Amino acid sequence: VGILDADITGPSIPKMFGIHTRPEGSEAGMLPVSSGTGIKVMSLNLLLPDENEAVIWRGPIIGKVITQFWEEVIWGQLDYLIVDLPPGTADAPLTVLQTLPVSGIIIVSSPQDLATMIVKKAVHMAKTLKKPIIGVIENMSYLYVPEIKKKIELFGPSKGEEMAQATGAPLLAQLPIDPELAQLCDNGEIENYTSEVIDKLGQYLSKMSLSSPKDSKDS
């Protein structure tokens, strides 16, 4: 599996995976950096001298970097390449959907009406560009408070089914807010996270048959 971090002005993948190695380059291209469990990652933050440094770039350059991450990185043989996008419908998602041979889109939403509205815009974009939506994941769906053995719906009742209907794609998972996950992300140990919901999601996704991006690229 590979992850192409297409959130150029807010790249968070390397930090979550605890990757701080600079990518090596060769004449053929740049090599992605492998995580602890062997996930190949390419992100602009790996190329910056300091992770807090800002790239103050306008859209055309952002689009160009994403295209380079696709064309000039030696991804090798992958089962899947996951492209992580920022929210909204500006340059990054537009470039990815128009330039990369995307097999499908996973929509990540949250229960707030506000978030649902922004996500519906993304759905509209996907439909306009005729890219299939594979499924919907509802993030920050609830918080489980062990002391009172109760789920609290912090951002209101789930909009998961509504989003599934709006996209015509299945609701793949409802992820809770989990302080342990937040902690692991901050420590660069996201790969140590286990939960029943994530296990089920993994099983579901591994059963899906998608055309591999590399195949699509070759064809």
Next chain:
Amino acid sequence: VGILDADITGPSIPKMFGIHTRPEGSEAGMLPVSSGTGIKVMSLNLLLPDENEAVIWRGPIIGKVITQFWEEVIWGQLDYLIVDLPPGTADAPLTVLQTLPVSGIIIVSSPQDLATMIVKKAVHMAKTLKKPIIGVIENMSYLYVPEIKKKIELFGPSKGEEMAQATGAPLLAQLPIDPELAQLCDNGEIENYTSEVIDKLGQYLSKMSLSSPKDSKDS
């Protein structure tokens, strides 16, 4: 007070304020729409036939819309014009900082290291473009659970002071996650929200002396 919604691809201001009126135009320009308490709002979502519709625009057009919202909207006499920006350091913030006579920037962060990193990039951007940072607000700082009379730090311990140091600006407020606020936002009733933290923040901000944007524009 006016609010210019510069989050063109994810505009959430009208929904939070329950504004659905289309802005009226005249030869002199377009009129902002007033909220229940008289805040003047201009947002791309007010101009779309359906709030869920997506604008699939690249950076240059996004920048142009923001410039038009500043130059061609008849804001009238305002104490303050607040410009709401999306996260990151792409076209929208760049256009605002380079084109509008910004008196100061309020940085909104959250306690996660990940968020702090992205916000530090924004701080870096502000410093590069020599724009003053007025203060820092930490959002989603904690959740208060009444049943157990306890604050839960969902995203880890506060990074507020760290952010204040990084920016050299005061920590203006630590806002909790509040399901009531989420509900009010979804209902378009954000103006009905009251809390001690917000009251204090309002008092602090009203005491600040900033040059009015309209003055700056005239000068």
